[in-house]
Amino acid sequence: MPTLITPISGWGRYPVQSCELERPERYADFKADAPSLIVRGQGRSYGDASLNENGRVLLSERVNRMLELDVEQGILRAEAGVTLAEILEVIVGKGWFLPVTPGTKFVSLGGCVAADVHGKNHHHEGSFGDHVLSLAMILADGSRMNCSATENAAVFWATVGGMGLTGIIGEVTLKLVPIQTSQMMVRHHAAINLEQLFKLLQAPTLDDRYSVAWIDSLATGRNLGRGVAMFGHHATTAELGNSKPNPHKPARSRNLPFDLPAFALNPLSIGAFNALYYHKEGGKQDPFLSGYDPYFYPLDAIGQWNRLYGKRGFVQYQCVIPEHGAHEGMAALLHELSASRRPSFLAVLKRFGAQGRGMLSFPTAGYTLALDLPIRDSGLFALLAKLDGIVLQHGGRVYLAKDARLSAESFRSMYPRYEEWLKIKSSIDPDNRFSSSLSRRLNMGRPA
Ligand SMILES: Cc1cc2nc3c(=O)[nH]c(=O)nc-3n(C[C@H](O)[C@H](O)[C@H](O)COP(=O)(O)OP(=O)(O)OC[C@H]3O[C@@H](n4cnc5c(N)ncnc54)[C@H](O)[C@@H]3O)c2cc1C
Known part of the structure; x- marks a missing residue:
């Protein structure tokens, strides 16, 4: 697949780094075939989470098909590159809304899962991952895995908030919330x-x-x-x-x-x-x-x-x-x-x-x-x-x-479940293939 080496940044426009961009057309084209790679959704994270300096960045923007919408139950299955803006266009008129939304709708489903984003209702309804029914993923060895709170639960909870470092999120099944008006x-x-x-x-x-x-x-x-x-x-x-x-x-x-x-x-x-x-x-x-x-x-x-x-x-x-x-x-x-x-x-x-x-x-x-x-x-x-x-x-x-x-040292003190996460990450990505500029800066993905 053709790649393009170009300088990119997150939403904060700092840092700007040269990355090798690849834009798969279909979920089936996603391959974990580079020594270091990370998926980028809409690049709305502010810093270096979706950057991989001198490494591969897989753009998910073309992998954006909505696959199934159950309008009775309010359940949506979609590819991870679909944006919240695209979802809202379809669901609001049918009496449904996103269970959790960040302060911009120009973000991808995959980005919302990987950052486990929160909205103004966190004090009542938790974060994005609490409403995800299941994920379809591609792991570092190229295998596919479905995971949820009940199936491969450890991988699921390492991926929710895992900043793209456990694998490629290909599809997301999400529970929506009912609304009477827009x-x-x-x-x-x-x-x-x-x-x-x-x-x-x-x-x-x-x-x-x-x-x-x-x-x-x-x-x-x-x-x-x-x-x-x-x-x-x-x-x-x-x-x-x-x-x-x-x-x-x-x-x-x-x-x-x-x-x-x-x-x-x-x-x-x-x-x-x-x-x-x-x-x-x-x-x-x-x-x-x-x-x-x-x-x-x-x-x-x-x-x-x-x-x-x-x-x-x-x-x-x-x-x-x-x-x-x-x-x-x-x-x-x-x-x-x-x-x-x-x-x-x-x-x-x-x-x-x-x-x-x-x-x-x-x-x-x-x-x-x-x-x-x-x-x-x-x-x-x-x-x-x-x-x-x-x-x-x-x-x-x-x-x-x-x-x-942030420094690697402060990160370790701030995230007490890091070692637990690392065990899961190492079991499915022993060579630390899924890595980003953020993960290297914070020394994530390998034992310290
Ligand atoms: C104006 C503005 C307001 C915001 N408000 C909020 C807010 O209220 N609450 C909040 O929580 N956040 C907020 N954010 C942050 C934003 O919601 C998150 O950074 C979100 O992750 C961005 O999604 P994205 O598609 O742009 O992901 P990117 O920025 O492209 O990537 C973010 C992370 O997700 C990973 N990722 C993306 N897609 C995939 C995939 N398919 N598979 C595996 N990993 C993937 C990337 O590797 C990266 O680690 C805001 C951002 C902006 C610009």
């Missing part, structure tokens, strides 16, 4: 500081199927961590009443046509945006209807918004801190960030439910914070190493699907 019923509540924000996210009277909070990362002092908590659920037909929004009209997406100069996002411009956003969104206490697109995927409305951060790219730092130390830990992280005067254009706080069953799954009961930080100089990496220290001190971890710079 609209969301949403409420916003403003909080003047982090303490209030935590209270809002924990309040049983406000809780809803989906919840998330936006944080003004530049607020300091008594206002440190001020933000807006946002709650929502799929609107019922009764809630929709007489309003007749067009349910299936996809949001128009405009591409950012050029890289913004690095200085465009600075404490002044972000501070002004944050003040405006806080007052506008925080004021929406009465429930209101929103289409599912702007509700779940607001950033998808601007194609290539990653160019906002300039040519050097950016890092998304996402961590989770277990419940008991979460408030103190998050406050410490926000202190460091605001003291550094490195503005984060996006800062999102979210409550997680119980730890998932994937051996390397990121979510654990507690709170997760995600920050987008432009790369201006190497000082950023020193700051992020400091943040790792705070996260470790509070028993937390960093999300591999967003990572581009």
Whole structure:
């Protein structure tokens, strides 16, 4: 099959590495026949998870057929290269929705399984892998294997969250959730500081199927961590009443046509945006209807918004801190960030439910914070190493699907089930054929 050597990156545009790309047309064409290979879905992981410097990268984008949809039971079987956007086009009109969705729909099914992605409903419904009924895989020796929570369960839970390192995910069977309408019923509540924000996210009277909070990362002092908590659920037909929004009209997406100069996002411009956003969104206490697109995927409305951060790219730092130390830990992280005067254009706080069953799954009961930080100089990496220290001190971890710079040592301390995962990985891929730039950086896949 023809290959092409070309520089590619993840969504954060850092790092950029030369990889040998191969684009199979069919699932049957996927072969584990290179000494080092990794599958790439839509390349929406931020760092180096879907990169393989000087090695093979199998693109799954053409392996994107929907194979079976049971509209009575809400069960979908599809090839792993199908995107969530393509699935939504088909299922929403039939009264079904994705059980879990990340903040962009331009991701592949395989990518969602491999990163065991979470959504705004993690505190109620867990992560993506909890809703996967089975996987069809190609292993390093070329053999095929079906796996699920009951069949070859160890391989299944090593693959869910396993960042593509156990084998090629070829097909995914997914349980969908029923919806009455395509609209969301949403409420916003403003909080003047982090303490209030935590209270809002924990309040049983406000809780809803989906919840998330936006944080003004530049607020300091008594206002440190001020933000807006946002709650929502799929609107019922009764809630929709007489309003007749067009349910299936996809949001128009405009591409950012050029890289913004690095200085465009600075404490002044972000501070002004944050003040405006806080007052506008925080004021929406009465429930209101929103289409599912702007509700779940607001950033998808601007194609290539990653160019906002300039040519050097950016890092998304996402961590989770277990419940008991979460408030103190998050406050410490926000202190460091605001003291550094490195503005984060996006800062999102979210409550997680119980730890998932994937051996390397990121979510654990507690709170997760995600920050987008432009790369201006190497000082950023020193700051992020400091943040790792705070996260470790509070028993937390960093999300591999967003990572581009964590150390192997910190990774081992953050993911206590790594050795268990490694045993399974070594049993089905003894030569560590499935490897990526991320796995080499974190020294994953071989005994230390
Ligand atoms: C705007 C934005 C918002 C996001 N919001 C969230 C969020 O709310 N929650 C969340 O959890 N994540 C979120 N993400 C991260 C994203 O959901 C994950 O990184 C996801 O894995 C990307 O899917 P992809 O198809 O682009 O995979 P890629 O980035 O191409 O690959 C990611 C990993 O999956 C593996 N992989 C992909 N396909 C296969 C396959 N067929 N077989 C084996 N391995 C495979 C790759 O090897 C790699 O390790 C967000 C990303 C963006 C850009």
